[in-house]
Amino acid sequence: MSMLASYLTLAxxxxxxxxxxxxxxxxxxxxxxxxxxxxGAVNLNxxxxxxxxxxxxxxxxxxxxxxxxxxxxxxxxxxxxxxxLYRSRATVNVDDYDRLGR
Amino acid sequence: MFPFNLNPTGExxxxxxxxxxxxxxxxxxxxxxxxxxxxLSLAFTFVSLAGLFILLGAEFVxxxxxxxxxxxxxxxxxxxIMMTKHRDEERERGRPLxxxxxxxxxxxxxxxxxxxxxxxxxxxxxxxxxxDNTTEIGTLLFTKYAVPFELVSVLLTAAFxxxxxxxxxxxxxx
Amino acid sequence: MRTVFSQxxxxxxxxxxxxFVVLTTLSRNLKxxxxxxxxxxxxxxxxLSLLIAFERIGTGAEDYSGGFAWLTIGSVTLSAGFEVTNLxxxxxxxxxxxxxxxxxxxxxxMRDDERKSVFYAYLSLFAxxxxxxxxxxxxxxxxxxxxxxxxxxxLLIGFWFHKPEARAAAKKxxxxxxxxxxxxxxxxxxxxxxxxxxxxxxxxxxxxFDSQAGVISTSITTAIALLLFLGAVGKxxxxxxxxxxxxxxxxxxxxxxxxxxxxxxxxxxxxVARTYDIFEASAVALDTVAYIGAFTALLAATAALKQNDIKxxxxxxxxxQLGYMMxxxxxxxxxxxxxxxxxxxxFKALLFLGAGNVIHALHTQDLRQMGGLGRRMxxxxxxxxAGVLALSxxxxxxxFWSKDAVLAAAFERHPLLFAVGIVTACFTxxxxxxxxxxxxxxxxxxxAALAARAKEAPAVMTAPxxxxxxxxxxxxxxxxxxxxxxxxxxxxxxxxxxxxNVPVMAASAAAGLLGLYLGWLLYxxxxxxxxxxxxxxxxxxxxxxxxxxxxxxEAYGYLFVKPLQxxxxxxxLFDDAVVGGAGxxxxxxxxxxxxxxxxxxSGQLQTYGLAAVxxxxxxxxxxxxxxxx
Numbered sequence: 001m002s003m004l005a006s007y008l009t010l011a012x013x014x015x016x017x018x019x020x021x022x023x024x025x026x027x028x029x030x031x032x033x034x035x036x037x038x039x040g041a042v043n044l045n046x047x048x049x050x051x052x053x054x055x056x057x058x059x060x061x062x063x064x065x066x067x068x069x070x071x072x073x074x075x076x077x078x079x080x081x082x083x084x085l086y087r088s089r090a091t092v093n094v095d096d097y098d099r100l101g102r
Numbered sequence: 103m104f105p106f107n108l109n110p111t112g113e114x115x116x117x118x119x120x121x122x123x124x125x126x127x128x129x130x131x132x133x134x135x136x137x138x139x140x141x142l143s144l145a146f147t148f149v150s151l152a153g154l155f156i157l158l159g160a161e162f163v164x165x166x167x168x169x170x171x172x173x174x175x176x177x178x179x180x181x182x183i184m185m186t187k188h189r190d191e192e193r194e195r196g197r198p199l200x201x202x203x204x205x206x207x208x209x210x211x212x213x214x215x216x217x218x219x220x221x222x223x224x225x226x227x228x229x230x231x232x233x234d235n236t237t238e239i240g241t242l243l244f245t246k247y248a249v250p251f252e253l254v255s256v257l258l259t260a261a262f263x264x265x266x267x268x269x270x271x272x273x274x275x276x
Numbered sequence: 277m278r279t280v281f282s283q284x285x286x287x288x289x290x291x292x293x294x295x296f297v298v299l300t301t302l303s304r305n306l307k308x309x310x311x312x313x314x315x316x317x318x319x320x321x322x323x324l325s326l327l328i329a330f331e332r333i334g335t336g337a338e339d340y341s342g343g344f345a346w347l348t349i350g351s352v353t354l355s356a357g358f359e360v361t362n363l364x365x366x367x368x369x370x371x372x373x374x375x376x377x378x379x380x381x382x383x384x385x386m387r388d389d390e391r392k393s394v395f396y397a398y399l400s401l402f403a404x405x406x407x408x409x410x411x412x413x414x415x416x417x418x419x420x421x422x423x424x425x426x427x428x429x430x431l432l433i434g435f436w437f438h439k440p441e442a443r444a445a446a447k448k449x450x451x452x453x454x455x456x457x458x459x460x461x462x463x464x465x466x467x468x469x470x471x472x473x474x475x476x477x478x479x480x481x482x483x484x485f486d487s488q489a490g491v492i493s494t495s496i497t498t499a500i501a502l503l504l505f506l507g508a509v510g511k512x513x514x515x516x517x518x519x520x521x522x523x524x525x526x527x528x529x530x531x532x533x534x535x536x537x538x539x540x541x542x543x544x545x546x547x548v549a550r551t552y553d554i555f556e557a558s559a560v561a562l563d564t565v566a567y568i569g570a571f572t573a574l575l576a577a578t579a580a581l582k583q584n585d586i587k588x589x590x591x592x593x594x595x596x597q598l599g600y601m602m603x604x605x606x607x608x609x610x611x612x613x614x615x616x617x618x619x620x621x622x623f624k625a626l627l628f629l630g631a632g633n634v635i636h637a638l639h640t641q642d643l644r645q646m647g648g649l650g651r652r653m654x655x656x657x658x659x660x661x662a663g664v665l666a667l668s669x670x671x672x673x674x675x676f677w678s679k680d681a682v683l684a685a686a687f688e689r690h691p692l693l694f695a696v697g698i699v700t701a702c703f704t705x706x707x708x709x710x711x712x713x714x715x716x717x718x719x720x721x722x723x724a725a726l727a728a729r730a731k732e733a734p735a736v737m738t739a740p741x742x743x744x745x746x747x748x749x750x751x752x753x754x755x756x757x758x759x760x761x762x763x764x765x766x767x768x769x770x771x772x773x774x775x776x777n778v779p780v781m782a783a784s785a786a787a788g789l790l791g792l793y794l795g796w797l798l799y800x801x802x803x804x805x806x807x808x809x810x811x812x813x814x815x816x817x818x819x820x821x822x823x824x825x826x827x828x829x830e831a832y833g834y835l836f837v838k839p840l841q842x843x844x845x846x847x848x849l850f851d852d853a854v855v856g857g858a859g860x861x862x863x864x865x866x867x868x869x870x871x872x873x874x875x876x877x878s879g880q881l882q883t884y885g886l887a888a889v890x891x892x893x894x895x896x897x898x899x900x901x902x903x904x905x
Contacts, residue, residue: 002224002226003113003114003117004224005219005220005224006114006117006121007117007154007158008215008219009216009219010117010121010124010125010154012212012215012216012219013125013128013212014124014125014128014147015215016208016209016211016212016215017125017128017129017132017208018128019204019208019211019889020132020204020205020208021131021132022882022885023200023204023208023882023885023886023889024132024197024200024201024204024882025132027137028186029137029141029179029182029183029186030131030137030140032179032182033131033140033141033144033179034131034132036144036171036175036179037128037131037144037147040147040148040151040167040171043151043155043163043167044151044154044155047155047158047160047163048158050158050160050231051158051159051160051231052224053224054224054225056230056231057231058231058232058235058238058239058242059242061160061162061163061235061239062239062242062243062247064160064163065162065163065166065239065243066250066254068163068166068167068170068171069170069254069257069258070254070257071170071171071175072170072171072174072175072258073257073258073261073262074261075174075175075178075179076178076261076262076265077261077264077265077268079178079179079181079182079265079269080264080265080266080268080269081268082182082186083182083185083186083268083269084268084269086185086186087271092186094880094881094882095880097879097880097881098878098879098880099879200882200883200886203886203890204886204889207886207889207890207893208889210893210897211889211892211893211896214893214896214897214900217900218900
């Protein structure tokens with residue numbers, strides 16, 4: 001086992017913790033935060049492969065740069081949507097966002 | 103039984119320490135009561151991730167991570183928390199079924215990933231990464247990956263325009 | 277000689293069928309004219325039957341048959357057609373004449389009934405089926421007519437279906453005759469299997485069983501004959517399947533007269549007569565027929581002694597007389613049986629219609645409530661008396677000659693059964709005398725006001741009685757030991773001049789007269805109250821046994837009805853639990869699935885997300901696990 005496996009394992013752990021948070025947490029902001037955590041874990045994966053992968057190159061790091069950018073954009077839009085929802089619903093409890101079911 | 107061949111190098115110890123920090127931050131984020139504390143512990147995790155990136159020889163990405171994740175995203179989240187009042191104290195009815203199932207299946211997912219990682223044979227890399235990380239990244243961004251670079255800037259523009267448009271308070275009809 | 281009218285015999289069942297169709301489709305519009313349509317149709321059938329019969333009087337009329345191939349299955353062809361023999365012509369006259377008279381009578385009897393046209397429709401359907409049965413040229417068509425008359429009997433017994441007793445009686449009649457019909461069906465199947473060329477028509481049956489002895493083995497022949505007889509036992513109310521006839525009296529009296537006295541119950545006798553060659557080929561079957569017939573005659577006659585319902589007495593009398601016919605059949609003389617059928621149809625129908633007059637006047641059927649009607653209903657009383665004398669076998673009325681023919685045949689073959697027949701004749705006269713005296717003699721025992729209002733029935737109800745009474749007196753002369761014309765005409769062979777069996781004639785006449793005298797002694801003289809209840813015999817248990825008809829109905833109830841009902845309940849429980857349970861399980865499963873689905877699609881994103889994660893994990897496990905299987 002190499003260092004790569006350790007990094008990948010760590011990334012998997014963080015990903016699963018983030019996934020659990022997305023599925024379980026009741027506050028919408030916390031859900032968004034956990035999504036960011038999952039994206040961070042993915043970045044760790046990319047960069048680990050960049051160094052220890054089959055053909056080490058900088059493509060992984062550039063990919064992760066883009067990923068960070070997209071994550072930031074998504075966080076911004078997400079918070080904007082959340083604020084609009086809060087204005088109309090006066091709550092950030094995820095359970096109350098069930099308009100899709102009606 | 104212990105699947106890891108431990109070469110007790112310095113890298114490994116550093117990795118271990120940073121990994122512990124990252125996991126601790128994540129777990130505490132899930133279990134803390136107040137939302138602001140959650141955000142802060144996640145920020146701690148992001149910093150640990152940055153450290154891991156440095157360990158992996160990606161200094162520029164680590165820098166960007168700290169700048170954007172810790173600096174921008176976390177602050178954005180805290181803004182969001184401040185602007186939306188969430189009642190932390192009320193513990194409404196738990197959703198045991200959902201939480202149990204989610205835990206079980208996340209564990210399953212981790213098990214699958216772990217199994218995949220273990221059974222994949224990774225060959226030893228022959229070449230090494232170029233030393234000056236940042237220069238190389240810059241060169242690549244403006245030559246090989248110029249088009250995605252531009253596209254990402256378009257994306258960012260669209261995102262922030264969208265965010266502003268969404269969150270703008272409606273004008274009161276005069 | 278060639279006969280002209282026989283070619284049109286197929287029209288005879290079609291007139292009443294047309295009446296049935298018209299009445300069924302238009303019954304709501306024709307309230308009063310419905311009856312006339314039925315009467316006209318039956319008159320048409322009667323006219324045709326009389327023409328056919330009279331044309332055939334005299335010797336040498338050829339049997340006429342016409343038909344067509346009906347179904348061809350592989351190499352087997354089933355044909356359908358009609359056959360006019362002398363026997364068939366005689367039955368045609370009997371059925372259509374009684375049917376016409378009953379139709380006429382019903383005009384008065386059912387005048388106040390709302391469902392009159394339905395009644396006439398059923399009567400017409402019955403007439404059609406019975407005539408079809410009589411004219412059938414093969415056993416399969418006969419079976420079809422057989423079943424149809426059973427259905428009509430069911431419909432007519434249960435005509436007043438709002439009475440639970442009528443419903444129960446209709447069901448009982450149908451179910452008990454079904455047992456017999458099963459025997460007939462199995463016999464037909466056996467014949468189909470064993471007859472050369474799978475032929476089922478009577479001509480082939482006659483050829484095979486009469487001349488070519490040995491084509492079909494004796495044991496099979498006996499089995500077929502016994503099974504045919506089982507069908508006759510059911511339809512003609514012989515022991516042990518006689519229990520439906522007394523209960524069938526729940527139907528209107530014209531129905532009892534037509535179906536359960538003159539025609540349908542005679543179908544069993546007709547069947548045996550038609551297939552007589554099979555019976556002659558098997559001595560066992562013949563003896564069985566004779567013994568069961570004689571036993572039934574005696575059993576029914578004793579049961580009739582203690583009945584209090586006027587129609588039930590007549591019902592048991594019918595069973596008893598049918599037993600006589602079976603006795604004649606079993607003693608080798610089917611002509612005597614048919615002769616008795618011929619005369620019995622007339623005087624039994626007469627008795628039933630007369631009883632109908634009494635019931636119509638007094639609105640009760642209980643003999644204990646009657647009495648003294650002879651003064652007020654003269655025509656009915658006189659014609660009824662003629663019927664009583666005929667049934668009792670008093671010379672020179674018709675019943676004497678036919679009963680004498682039966683007893684003469686029995687005397688030659690089964691002397692023991694002859695003795696039984698004599699005793700039964702005595703009982704017959706006894707219970708008929710009792711009936712007549714209780715109904716028409718003495719003082720009114722029941723509601724005096726009602727009795728005072730009783731008057732003679734209208735002409736439309738007494739005219740048939742007069743016709744039937746005339747026939748009861750005169751019809752016997754077609755066959756006497758002095759000149760047996762009917763027997764020769766029916767069987768087509770000259771009956772050898774037999775010495776008039778004077779002892780037999782004397783014995784049967786004496787038995788009848790003795791019975792009448794005893795009846796007059798017991799019930800007429802002294803005018804006891806309560807219809808003879810004061811005449812408690814030294815053995816009250818015997819009286820009770822006879823009154824309850826030997827507890828046969830109760831025995832059948834315990835032996836058959838209760839176990840079957842228990843089986844029915846068990847099966848219903850099974851059906852509810854297992855079959856119904858399976859259905860409910862399926863429904864419940866689908867409902868549960870629906871409820872699960874609605875919980876999944878609650879609109880909450882985290883539920884959706886969880887579902888997606890589960891699906892992804894399952895998918896990954898499936899793909900990753902592929903290397904293991």
